[in-house]
Amino acid sequence: MFRLERTVAPLWVQALLPVVAVVITFALTATLLWLVNANPLEAYYYFLVDPLSNRVSLLEVLVKATPLLLTGAAVTWAFTGGFWNIGAEGQLYAGAVAATAVGLQMQNMPPWVAIPLMIVAGFAAGMLWVLVPVLMKLKLGIDEVVTTLLLNPVALFIVSWLLNGPWRNPVSQWPQSPDIAASAIFPKLLPRARLHFGFVLAILVLILMGYIFRQTALGMRMRAVGLEPAAARFAGIRVQRTMLISALVSGGIAGLAGVSEIAGIHYHLIDAISPGYGYTGILVATLGMLNPLGVGVAALFIGLIDTGGQTVSRALGVPVYLGDVIQATLLLVTLGVLLLRNYRIRFVRRAS
Amino acid sequence: MTAALLITFLVGLLAATLRVATPLILGTIGEIYTERTGVLNLGIEGIMFLGAFVGFAVAKQFELAGVGAHLWLGVLGAALAGMVAAALMGFFAVTLGVNQHVAGLGITLLCTSLSLFAFRLVFGESAVLPSVSPFAQVDLFANLPVIAPIFSQYLLTYATFLVLVPLASWVLYRTKFGLEMRAVGENPEAADAAGISVPRTRYGALMIGGALMGVGGAFLSLAQLGAFSPGIVAGRGWVCIALVIFAKWDPVRGMLGALLFGGVFALQLRLQTQGFQLPYELFLALPYVVTLIALAIAGRNAAYPGAYLKPYRRE
Numbered sequence: 150m151f152r153l154e155r156t157v158a159p160l161w162v163q164a165l166l167p168v169v170a171v172v173i174t175f176a177l178t179a180t181l182l183w184l185v186n187a188n189p190l191e192a193y194y195y196f197l198v199d200p201l202s203n204r205v206s207l208l209e210v211l212v213k214a215t216p217l218l219l220t221g222a223a224v225t226w227a228f229t230g231g232f233w234n235i236g237a238e239g240q241l242y243a244g245a246v247a248a249t250a251v252g253l254q255m256q257n258m259p260p261w262v263a264i265p266l267m268i269v270a271g272f273a274a275g276m277l278w279v280l281v282p283v284l285m286k287l288k289l290g291i292d293e294v295v296t297t298l299l300l301n302p303v304a305l306f307i308v309s310w311l312l313n314g315p316w317r318n319p320v321s322q323w324p325q326s327p328d329i330a331a332s333a334i335f336p337k338l339l340p341r342a343r344l345h346f347g348f349v350l351a352i353l354v355l356i357l358m359g360y361i362f363r364q365t366a367l368g369m370r371m372r373a374v375g376l377e378p379a380a381a382r383f384a385g386i387r388v389q390r391t392m393l394i395s396a397l398v399s400g401g402i403a404g405l406a407g408v409s410e411i412a413g414i415h416y417h418l419i420d421a422i423s424p425g426y427g428y429t430g431i432l433v434a435t436l437g438m439l440n441p442l443g444v445g446v447a448a449l450f451i452g453l454i455d456t457g458g459q460t461v462s463r464a465l466g467v468p469v470y471l472g473d474v475i476q477a478t479l480l481l482v483t484l485g486v487l488l489l490r491n492y493r494i495r496f497v498r499r500a501s
Numbered sequence: 502m503t504a505a506l507l508i509t510f511l512v513g514l515l516a517a518t519l520r521v522a523t524p525l526i527l528g529t530i531g532e533i534y535t536e537r538t539g540v541l542n543l544g545i546e547g548i549m550f551l552g553a554f555v556g557f558a559v560a561k562q563f564e565l566a567g568v569g570a571h572l573w574l575g576v577l578g579a580a581l582a583g584m585v586a587a588a589l590m591g592f593f594a595v596t597l598g599v600n601q602h603v604a605g606l607g608i609t610l611l612c613t614s615l616s617l618f619a620f621r622l623v624f625g626e627s628a629v630l631p632s633v634s635p636f637a638q639v640d641l642f643a644n645l646p647v648i649a650p651i652f653s654q655y656l657l658t659y660a661t662f663l664v665l666v667p668l669a670s671w672v673l674y675r676t677k678f679g680l681e682m683r684a685v686g687e688n689p690e691a692a693d694a695a696g697i698s699v700p701r702t703r704y705g706a707l708m709i710g711g712a713l714m715g716v717g718g719a720f721l722s723l724a725q726l727g728a729f730s731p732g733i734v735a736g737r738g739w740v741c742i743a744l745v746i747f748a749k750w751d752p753v754r755g756m757l758g759a760l761l762f763g764g765v766f767a768l769q770l771r772l773q774t775q776g777f778q779l780p781y782e783l784f785l786a787l788p789y790v791v792t793l794i795a796l797a798i799a800g801r802n803a804a805y806p807g808a809y810l811k812p813y814r815r816e
Contacts, residue, residue, distance in 0.1 A: 181618075185622060233602050235543075235602065235606065281793070285796075285797055289797060289800070289801045289802065290801060290802040290803070291746070291796055291797065291800050291801070291803070292746065292805075294541075294543070294602055294742075295739070295742050295743045295746060295796065296743075296793060296796065298543075298736075298739040298742065299736070299739050299740070299743055299789050299792060299793050299796075300789075300793070301736065301739070302735060302736035302739070302786070302789055303786045303789050303790060306782045306783065306785045306786035306789075307782070307783070307786065309782045310780045310782035310783050310786075313780070313782065314780050314782075425610075428606065428610060431603060431606055432610075435603055468617070468618050468621035468622060469621075470614050470617040470618040470621065471618060473610070473613075473614035473617070473618075474611070474614040474615055474618050476610065476614075477607060477610035477611035477613075477614050477615075478611060480603070480606070480607040480610060480611075481589075481593060481604065481607040481608070481611065484593060484597075484599040484600065484603055484604055484607065485593065485597055485599065487599075488597060488598075488599060
């Protein structure tokens with residue numbers, strides 16, 4: 150027999166828990182692969198090993214991880230401060246719109262003007278998109294989960310309006326905007342690869358976030374408000390102001406994900422700019438246990454199985470949605486497994 | 502616009518409002534039951550999507566097999582699928598007691614991706630979207646002058662307004678199960694002390710709610726569309742979450758909220774066809790914005806159930 154005791158698990162166990170979650174997830178999704186007559190081991194080889202086997206796909210993992218690093222960071226920032234921002238998807242679109250708007254006007258500007266302007270505009274647009282929810286929470290006491298969620302479809306409709314109306318690129322048969330100015334395009338990090346400056350930006354954001362969480366009074370206040378707003382207020386923390394920072398900066402970081410996809414990958418606005426990076430950001434933040442380093446690793450891992458997913462579906466004839474199923478399963482399994490953070494398993498002899 | 506035209510316009514608007522509101526009422530009442538026991542089910546968006554898919558897939562298979570009641574079997578399948586998904590939500594929210602926001606989103610992502618995965622498996626990747634001939638509308642008062650179109654509705658719409666809404670209110674306020682739900686949602690410790698099983702009540706409410714959400718999704722695929730497409734739910738689940746707060750967790754007010762959203766939605770559709778020179782994408786966003794505004798007006802400092810979002814453990 151064993152017994153669960155409520156104490157904090159040792160650190161090495163905590164660090165191992167996401168790995169346990171991954172193993173359980175792959176065991177669960179193996180049933181799905183059997184169902185479609187695919188060999189699970191072969192599928193997992195394509196998911197986990199194949200993308201790392203050559204330069205092109207290895208760099209593609211980093212490209213795929215870039216927006217996830219940013220949305221994961223956005224969600225981590227908000228959740229740490231106790232603001233349940235489920236609207237990173239909408240904020241990403243807002244950032245993408247702002248980046249495109251600025252990028253289209255940068256014809257005669259050098260990159261050192263164009264790129265910072267786009268970044269600032271995207272950050273501001275993401276902040277703007279979360280402003281209504283956070284004000285409704287602070288002033289009217291309305292749950293931010295609902296309001297941030299409701300604004301996600303609104304952002305999508307606005308983008309699709311822009312693409313079919315004012316920003317419609319007349320020479321393209323698809324709904325897309327004209328290309329942004331060449332000087333507004335993020336520089337590539339390596340020759341012959343798609344990896345771009347957005348990856349560096351994302352890593353910088355995570356490093357800065359780690360510093361703020363660990364070393365500054367703001368980080369301390371955010372964690373206090375996130376844990377127990379009433380106690381934080383009692384301790385003299387201005388809860389409303391801290392919550393406002395948690396929300397706005399989170400929206401801004403999500404906006405950067407939109408900037409990075411526009412300036413680094415597409416160079417124009419399309420309505421499929423994000424296949425749900427905002428929601429995947431919640432998976433990344435959960436899997437990374439709201440720890441900046443953990444979020445970095447988690448985003449790279451999801452980038453890996455995102456890259457592998459396309460190979461799997463091509464090589465084994467499995468619907469492309471398999472990758473999404475695995476990610477959703479991983480989110481749920483992680484939630485369950487992370488409970489063990491607060492427990493120790495102690496084996497005891499059954500009392501006879 | 503002449504008076505006659507105006508009346509035709511309003512009659513058509515009202516008829517469409519009732520249709521658009523139907524799946525929202527199903528989802529909203531499902532979520533009201535769930536939240537009344539203290540559990541937030543953000544899986545609603547995905548469960549409606551799953552209901553739309555399962556409803557369609559089941560109906561299509563039985564149609565191919567030549568079974569006459571295939572559409573109703575689809576609705577039944579959607580209800581069962583919704584119950585299973587809600588039970589899974591219960592496992593995380595009630596049994597394990599993890600964060601309900603994240604668990605609910607996990608359920609939504611899982612239901613959505615599994616539906617799309619299964620859709621590809623069952624129907625392949627054809628250029629033409631597979632379809633079934635949808636539910637027919639019932640003309641209850643075809644002889645009435647002018648207002649007859651209002652009563653030309655799906656049976657599911659009639660059932661939702663005339664049976665579900667009163668029944669849901671009656672169960673919630675007048676039966677033992679309703680009392681147990683409210684007790685568990687307000688004060689699980691006291692309910693437990695009074696001999697009410699907190700997990701059983703929460704699972705019960707979640708699964709009833711899941712069935713309703715599933716049927717709401719099936720209404721979209723089997724009545725409104727006659728097909729299944731990736732954009733079929735398009736945030737309606739999130740709207741339901743907002744309507745629950747707007748409704749202050751009351752089924753009748755939930756119906757009114759759904760009618761408001763349905764009215765705005767139907768109005769924008771009609772204004773589009775009437776040739777108003779506003780881009781239709783902005784019209785599509787309008788119902789969500791109106792819901793947000795309604796929330797700001799009616800949802801101020803809403804009195805959430807006492808045990809909202811709180812897992813219950815016996816100490």
